Amino acid sequence: MQETWTFDFSPTSNTKEELEELLAEKEQELGIFLSYYYKKEGAVTEKVKLKSDPEFESITTGSMVLDFELVHFNACLAIHEQAREEMKIKFEIDGHSQKLILTGPYWPERGMDEI
Numbered sequence: 001m002q003e004t005w006t007f008d009f010s011p012t013s014n015t016k017e018e019l020e021e022l023l024a025e026k027e028q029e030l031g032i033f034l035s036y037y038y039k040k041e042g043a044v045t046e047k048v049k050l051k052s053d054p055e056f057e058s059i060t061t062g063s064m065v066l067d068f069e070l071v072h073f074n075a076c077l078a079i080h081e082q083a084r085e086e087m088k089i090k091f092e093i094d095g096h097s098q099k100l101i102l103t104g105p106y107w108p109e110r111g112m113d114e115i
Contacts (some may be wrong), residue, residue: 002106003104006099008099010098011093015093022100023064027049030048030066031044036104037104042073045071049066051066051086052065061091064088064091065087066086066088068085068086068087069082070083087105090104
């Protein structure tokens with residue numbers, strides 16, 4: 001499994017600062033994006049923050065590390081656990097469509113076990 005998420009993004013002069021501002025504004029949507037990775041565990045992500053500055057590999061591509069709170073909650077089992085986690089995300093700025101495309105890591109899905 002590898003998840004992607006897209007935001008409208010049309011940088012003007014300082015791409016790095018504008019990218020950081022966009023990510024701060026879209027904290028809730030980033031939480032949804034990261035939660036897809038933990039849905040089988042029954043967890044969600046909250047309070048997503050940029051842990052370090054985006055590292056540009058080229059003018060339009062790079063990577064960054066997102067820091068977030070991973071929350072496991074189940075009222076029936078009286079479970080409410082929180083832990084800080086982080087994940088490296090790749091990004092691509094598409095100037096033609098004025099989009100920012102975020103791509104999470106590839107997590108292979110486990111197949112069925114043999115009996």
